[in-house]
Amino acid sequence: MIRAVLVMNTQGKPRLAKFYEFLPVEKQQEIIRNVFAVLCSRPEHVSNFVDAESFFGPDARLVYKHFATLYFVFIFDGSENELAMLDLIQVFVETLDKCFRNVCELDVVFNYSKMHTILDEIIFGGQVLETSSTEVMKAVEEISKLEAASSAINLVPKSVSSWRSR
């Protein structure tokens, strides 16, 4: 099972944090700090795997991938395959790339809820749901379309009324 997905920049600022089991905010922060400390102490051209037991409990492993200014980190347990997780990061990033056309850190920052929408189509409750970025894109686009349609109906009267009320 996948326990957490983290995206953080090279300064250690979290850009996306999703924990598939509840953790209090302080614990989440501690994990983010620990992960960052481990990642930035790793030399270049080494493996993408890190043992995460010391901060995420027994049997936890971590796979990370470094893209430009971002670290993509998946934390999971022994029932997943490390190399496959590495490819799942690839799927996630490929999808983001398709979605935002040449994804960069700013896209990630400004599209917080869309990031979550995409991630939810790939990983569901800690299990891998879909690994084809095309399929994920299809689902995400469908959601966006519907969301746009549903808000368009309400948009005019609501915005006018709120504009008036100011």
Added chain:
Amino acid sequence: MGSQGGFGQSKEFLDLIKSIGEARSKAEEDRIVIREIETLKRRISEPDIPKRKMKEYIIRLLYVEMLGHDASFGYIHAVKMTHDDNLLSKRTGYLAVTLFLNDDHDLIILIVNTIQKDLKSDNYLVVCAALNAVCRLINEETIPAVLPLIVELLSHGKEAVRKKSVMALHSFYRKSPSSVSHLVSNFRKRLCDNDPGVMGATLCPLFDLINDDPNPYKDLVVSFVSILKQVAEHRLPKSYDYHQMPAPFVQIKLLKILALLGSGDKPSSEHMYTVIGDIIRKGDSSSNIGNAILYESIRTVSSIHPNAKLLEAAADVIAKFLKSDSHNLKYMGIDALGRLIKLSPLIAEQHQLAVIDCLEDPDDTLKRKTFELLYKMTKSSNVEVIVDRMIEYMISISDDHYKTYIASRCVELAEQFAPSNHWFIQTMNKVFEHAGDLVNIKVAHNLMRLIAEGFGEDDDAAYSQLRSSAVESYLRIIGEPKLPSVFLQVICWVLGEYGTADGKHSASYITGKLCDMAEAYSNDEIVKAYAITALTKIYAFEIAAGRKVDMLSERPHATEKEVAMVDDSVPERCREGCQSLVEELLASHSTDLQQRAYELQAVIGLDARAVEAILPHDASCEDIEVDKNLSFLNGYIQQSIESGAMPYISENERSGMVNMSNFRSHDQQESGQHGLRFEAYEVPKAPVPSKVTPVSLSSTTDLVPVPESLYARETHQVSSVGLASDTGSSELKLRLDGVQKKWGKPTYSSPASSSSNSTSQNPVNGVTKVDVATTVNSKARDSYDSRKQQNEIDPEKQKLAASLFGGSTKTERRTSTSSKVPKASAADRPQDSKAASVPNKASGEKTNQVQQPPPQDLLDLGEPTVTAAPPTVDPFMQLEGLLDPSASSTASHSGGAVANAPDIMGLYSGTTSSGQSGDGGYIPASGDNLNLLSELSNAAAVRGTMGETIVSPLSQSVKGANAKDSLEKDAKVRQMGVTPTGQNPNLFRDLLG
């Protein structure tokens, strides 16, 4: 800047993110975020916020919380958003609540209704959003509210919904397996879904189900194999391909499931050989995902019943991995090698260079993985190299977690394979010196015990040589600054026991060292306690040997003779040091230290004969007979009762008070049977029955009393054992209640009962052994009605839970730290551990092999003890009993002591009788109620932690091993898949030969 495709945010939000991005320090960031929180607090509670704006506020809240600040003031708004009909708002609301709330949060109850409604929605995207929330927010209690809806969704028209509802059921299974146990057939049905995506999703719950118990699913082997075959042969639509690989995640999941199903099952494994062989043969090692599948295949090959051809193919793949330049593949190769090495030990030889390279690699992950591999291939020929490497690495790292881990590995390997005593002691010293505060205290006790018992040498010379080499090394180390507490304890103990034994060092020299140490670490009370006890022992040995003791300053010149024979000159102040240390401790705030200091004073005042009886020389290995039943008091009690004394009535019976803790544990135990009997009003009646039955005596100790008559009542509650241990853990704290009551009515306890509060101290080693004795008169119990039993059940539970809890935690550790079950029990089971330390890699599942007489090895002593023990206390059976409650009933009840053999008893005796081999007197009186006099049972002797003292005397009577033993060892070593090697000067050979 990138597109914001329809998710346009306000300028405010953009500015916020920008300013946080530009923040120079954490403090500055915090200031910005706190300002933002203030803004949001104000804005979010304004009336009539447009939805789009509200959505942004919620996103901003999420952002704030991701940065580590409290956004709980906005949770309710997120919950409100889920009620919205607008899909955009609803999804945002669901996103927010899944990120904000735990499944037991108070607000969940407000969401469950919405979820129910949304699960019924016509819009499948709404259903999907609700399913997503279900996974995270529905807990054990709320599962029934949504379960029927989810089951309905399993046959929804959209495959996305079917997929997600399978996953939702999976999440229920993880939270509460019983809640969906009746739905397993649905998983099987979905396996044949015509959408491969749904089939793939179904593999996730099936994997967990099979992981828990593979047996009911053996019939699916053929289906899984055929699915895997079809997937691997590109029969799925192209859309499932990933980098030209057909549905790789499905393949991996299937391989994992096959590994579980084929493990130890030859017929099932035979079905798999062809398809796995094909996958390996056709495997694409150029892509990452191809390698992932290859690696998974190797894992499956190493887990199922071995097949020579597949093993060969797997070895080839490993070779490819190890030769690769990619660190990831090397890592996988090392891991795979570790798995395969059990099956074909020769495979490591081809890769020795690669393995050494990985050990030298700058990549920490790879290094650790390699140590893992080395650990698996350690044998007596290469243990020195491997352990030295490990220690070297241990010193170099700062990660406490891993340091602890590797230290325990070093200790384990050293105990198991040490080539010589000298090396062993040196190694242990290094481990303690660098990781002393991290290693388990049991390791220290183990070391003391090993030094005390020796390692099974034949002659006494080697035996004492071991001790003096230990003493020498400790005297050398003792001066170094900042030694860990645990290590100091070992040093104190060894110096106390053996410091003067070989006559090389005078008592005053050793005591001087000890006093210096106690002074240097004056804020460590445990060390001081060890030091003062060591002093006591040394003085006692001196007195017993007829020499005069020179601690007291009024006779400062009495020891010139001794001073003359000291190799180093002892500074005069040592003596004053001892004196002042003792004086300081006499006035210590710690009662323990005080007591020890007074004991020292008392011992010094005695004559040689008495001292010798109290603290005999070199007797740390002797067994101490403790009359746990306190039967010597029976006559006295009888006499007192006959002459008209009031029999003792336990506190609980007397007061009739039922404190809340009783009820709490009771409720959980009996689930409402007697659940709400708050009978505090019956207090005045309680003493009446006690007069009716005057022949009743029981003592309540301030530790947990054991009314053993209740075991019979417990028999029907076997299934609640686990629960009892849970409640017990929390109840343990509540024992103070009893103490308070005791203080309240001090006059009530009879002299007999007060003396039976046996907290006996082990006089030899100064290590406290606590025996708890309790008497309960069965007559008294008969006359009391069930209410009284209810009163009694609490301490009983506590007691039981205490022993269970101790046992269960050990068990957990055993399984989690390593698979070497018998090894891990070393400390709490002194004799057994030695039998278990056969060089046996996989001893966890091969207990029957371990039970054979152990071969000559480092820790050879154990054999006679094990055979001497009666079959009823077969340690391995007990061990199994601890691990598996159901097995324990057969294991430890064969003694016939308990008529209605309850499982609880099995666990109980499993924990308590460890270390007291063949304690025939230990008879729990389960059925026998007629005994007028009280029957006593011992409670959990807290022995686990003091392995140093409890050693059967038998263990020394037969030492060493004959040729047969060593032959057996050789055979076993081969059996375990390790080839013994000759001498290899070459490093690589040494490691891998």
